[in-house]
Amino acid sequence: MSASAExxxxxxxxxxxxxxxxxxxxxxxxVVVVACMDARLDPAKALGLNEGDAHVIRNAxxxxxxxxxxxxxxxxxxxxxxxxxxxxxxCGMLTFSDADLRSKVRQDLGEDxxxxxxxxFSDLKQSVVDDVSILKKSPLVLDVSITGYIYDVKTGKxxxxxx
Amino acid sequence: MSASAExxxxxxxxxxxxxxxxxxxxxxxxVVVVACMDARLDPAKALGLNEGDAHVIRNAxxxxxxxxxxxxxxxxxxxxxxxxxxxxxxCGMLTFSDADLRSKVRQDLGEDxxxxxxxxFSDLKQSVVDDVSILKKSPLVLDVSITGYIYDVKTGKxxxxxx
Numbered sequence: 001m002s003a004s005a006e007x008x009x010x011x012x013x014x015x016x017x018x019x020x021x022x023x024x025x026x027x028x029x030x031v032v033v034v035a036c037m038d039a040r041l042d043p044a045k046a047l048g049l050n051e052g053d054a055h056v057i058r059n060a061x062x063x064x065x066x067x068x069x070x071x072x073x074x075x076x077x078x079x080x081x082x083x084x085x086x087x088x089x090x091c092g093m094l095t096f097s098d099a100d101l102r103s104k105v106r107q108d109l110g111e112d113x114x115x116x117x118x119x120x121f122s123d124l125k126q127s128v129v130d131d132v133s134i135l136k137k138s139p140l141v142l143d144v145s146i147t148g149y150i151y152d153v154k155t156g157k158x159x160x161x162x163x
Numbered sequence: 164m165s166a167s168a169e170x171x172x173x174x175x176x177x178x179x180x181x182x183x184x185x186x187x188x189x190x191x192x193x194v195v196v197v198a199c200m201d202a203r204l205d206p207a208k209a210l211g212l213n214e215g216d217a218h219v220i221r222n223a224x225x226x227x228x229x230x231x232x233x234x235x236x237x238x239x240x241x242x243x244x245x246x247x248x249x250x251x252x253x254c255g256m257l258t259f260s261d262a263d264l265r266s267k268v269r270q271d272l273g274e275d276x277x278x279x280x281x282x283x284f285s286d287l288k289q290s291v292v293d294d295v296s297i298l299k300k301s302p303l304v305l306d307v308s309i310t311g312y313i314y315d316v317k318t319g320k321x322x323x324x325x326x
Binding site for chain 2: 026037042053054055082111157
């Protein structure tokens with residue numbers, strides 16, 4: 001069974017008992033979360049979010065430089081006034097270099113991506129510090145509270161590393 | 164109470180009964196979801212995802228052009244072989260133009276972002292078609308099944324619009 005068929009079956013059940021149709025567009029808790037796309041991290045469960053609470057931006061590594069477009073929209077048009085950045089242990093971004101992946105893409109896909117960075121990192125804690133700092137220094141981001149966390153995929157625990 | 168303090172309190176509860184520490188890095192269901200950051204959409208709940216199942220990429224609008232870096236990492240390094248794109252009704256991206264937001268940023272933040280696109284759209288269904296098409300045509304994306312959906316924030320229902 002394809003994932004899409006499974007999604008459609010699961011969604012029928014979800015929609016059958018759905019009672020969130022009254023929620024408004026702006027996030028109720030006025031917060032935006034930037035987190036890694038990692039399959040083991042469910043930001044809603046791990047942070048206690050319900051539908052309607054928060055914008056959740058996710059990408060490989062939870063890199064904030066790629067989240068700037070979304071954060072400007074979140075703050076300027078939808079009123080969020082706090083940011084949380086969540087990276088995690090055992091992240092795939094710790095396992096390769098740009099040179100590695102560029103070489104793999106050239107070999108397997110025949111494409112030259114030497115101009116492109118996949119934004120890997122070699123120090124997890126520093127990656128959170130860097131990603132919070134990028135937001136704090138950006139003239140496009142409001143001067144709001146920004147907290148940086150590491151989520152431990154073995155324990156489910158969140159460790160605050162920058163506030 | 165700040166959102167970060169609420170996240171930390173909620174996470175203590177989550178971690179106390181956490182039993183997912185055995186999960187591996189590659190997504191178990193070999194699928195990557197690209198969805199909007201909208202607060203009302205919980206992709207895990209709406210699609211029936213558990214921790215460990217799928218990469219979830221989210222940004223303002225669920226725009227795939229901004230997801231390419233993450234998709235290449237997901238496919239080339241972590242073995243995903245299916246993609247689902249999820250946009251939704253009442254999306255914020257339907258409510259503004261680049262000119263509107265550029266003007267607001269200039270006025271409120273004093274910054275010139277005339278070179279930048281915030282990737283809004285005016286036709287929801289077409290936005291899904293466009294975003295699936297970008298992936299299908301990209302030489303950096305494997306020839307895998309890609310399904311495009313619209314999620315209805317009033318009913319919780321997923322409508323397939325491109326497969």
